[in-house]
Amino acid sequence: MIINLEGYHGTSLESAQSIQSSKYDLSTGDEEWLGDGVYFFIKGISSKLEDLAVKWAISRAWDNKFKRNKYRNYCVLLSHIEVHDDNFLDLTTEDGLDVFDYIIDRYIKKMGSIRKTVKYQDGQFLNFARRENIVDIEVAKGNFYIKFTKEKIKGLNLRTNNCTICTVFDPAKNIKSTKIITNGSVI
């Protein structure tokens, strides 16, 4: 069965134009929630997806080191994502968690056999599971607490999830169309 997702991606106007003319760049790094990939707000615990993408684009504009905005204009892109359910890891469901937990259990037992304790984050573990071909994950979905401008300014760091996101590991394969739906000024 094919899963269809409508993903909202907030970014700068310049990046949005680049994405439309060429392709998305993957977000990479240990701090990524679901591992390397292109991130989208999708329907889940929040239905205000365009608002979330705008808030994200505005919060990402601020460069805390230089105390100024990196860009003046933001954009929201709407992408249509298609993925087969066998390649879709949905961590908001019991089925998805069963898969994730099983791989983690096997890893922990293996490390236990040599008396090793290893720390990692969700995204790192997903990168490992996907790149080592343990499972064929093309798109992963999860509920997370994401800090936007208000959360950063007020120093909020709650555990209650505020949005549902997905990451697409191979945009060329799973993203079928993209269009700019909103633009505006950061300030």
Add this chain to the structure above:
Amino acid sequence: MKLTKELKKRIDNYFDNISAEELLNITVNKYDFCEVNIEIENQKFDSVVKSFYNSKSNSGVYDEGKDYCDYSIAA
């Protein structure tokens, strides 16, 4: 994605065919997992601190008639 028999077998196959040392090496060096090293030198202690319960010590029972808490532990 569901944990079907086939998927479980595939996951098992990966972990059954890799040594723990190799798996540690891959996850730490390739995916930046952080190895936690808690080693006790010589695996022995020169001294220990003895902890014990005292039945006459206090527990967290609050008495409204008092302006402090009693902490008696059942022993």
